[in-house]
Amino acid sequence: MPTPISIPKHSPWVTQILVINALFKREVTTRFGQYRLGLFWMLVEPLISVIVIGVLIATIAGKTVPEIPYAFFLLLGKLMLNVFKGSMSTGVRAIGSNLALLVYPTVQPLDTFIARFLYELVMSLIAFVLFSVVGMWLGITLSLANLHIVLVCFLISWLMGCGLGLIFGVASAHFKEVDKFVMLLTSPLMFISAVIFPLSALPTAYQQVLLYNPLVHTIELSRNALFPHYAIDAETLTYPLMVSIVVLATGLMLFRGNRNFLSQS
Template sequence: MQNSSEMIHGIPRRNAFKIMCDTVHALLMREVKARFGSSKLGYFWVIAEPLAQAAVLGLLFTLIGRNSFANVPVALFLFTGILPFKLFSKLLSQLSVGIASNKALFAYRQVAPIDPVITRFVIEIATYAIVYLVIMAALAWLGFDVVPDQLLPFFMANGLLIIISFGLGLALCAAVQEWEDTPKLLAMVLTPMFYLSGVFFAATMIPAQYWYLLTWNPIFHIIELSRDAYFVSYTTPVGDWRYVMLCALVLLFLGLGLYRINRVRFSA
């Protein structure tokens, strides 16, 4: 029989972790319904967007006579750049406004400011995994070899991308608290980053004297390392695991620190 410290009026006491899990689950159902349930084509557009980007870029490269990069088919090369960058950009755009968009929910004592951020984080990771599997299954059906050459480094690169995105997303929550136009600035920054992150080119396609213009960008390193792990025919000359790990740790601690400092203001 449970003692009184574990029971409240005959109901089992929930610890903080259980409360957070229940809250995130409820927010997850609410967020999924709001984001995808309002449109019958909601799930379709999630897959159609990266497909359309890859198709346009693939057509452009085909028109100029490029059918492969480093002996890698154009379609596979583009998807291994577009999908990671889409995950990064979607995580930042969703996490950065996760707290500001759910202020009304903080009137409920069991809802903490971190809960909607975790909810959106889970949704974006799950969506990315589903989109990735669907697209790669379609490419496999078309006859492409879609199995990564080195699984562990490939998953490590994606894991570091997720950590960087989560830490930076939390930091941006604090920025949104101070300046409500932060999402507009973020959209302006993400547009040039798409062209500077190696989505549709590789480091080997650029003269070595210009690499310094791109190697400050950890997303460029991640895409390079991801392709290095994915394709046996490609070896990155610039991908640096130590730099990416350092960026991941710094941004994660920055995000967690800013959340800790501002957690009371987030609830106000």
């Protein structure tokens, strides 16, 4: 005779951690489950774009960055951009793709966002560590004294992505078009975030414009932290930090205001 199991009682904090953990694992299984070589693709995708762009820019345009091996220069920018872009675009569909699981009373809509955001951060950090190790093994000298700045840059870019992901996630629950809008928004990001070229390569007037993009700050600062010879002048951590706080606060407020609307459907 099978005996039913009584569900153990947990405090709200423990419950939330359990739920986020479960959602995180669900995220990993669905992302990696579809492909045989899940983690492999995770790493290869930025590599391929790096190779393509690297070959184009370095050989055809003949321009390189003297202070940093160009491949690593590009990779770092791409990873920083990905942690932002990934959080933003997965946040948009966070609720939609977990709708069926919201029926369990302990699973709250915010948990689906948090799980996805954490997934993006963890994966980007893993990729960063792997690429760094491989780079150092290949003979690239990284200055590890300022590693904490790189980490802060990652976190700030991530938080901005989270804030925007929340905002767009709430918006897409009201208007379906937001999905497409976000896709349009993310496509030119690579060119206006100083991913494929150093900011100093631009004319001063354009530099001033691009500096309004907080991602330029985090990307350039992280390059400077790993390669001290790489020159930067106007970039600060304060500006992207302020932006991320504002964006995240807006996102959380919007979420709070629409809480009831989001959990029904």
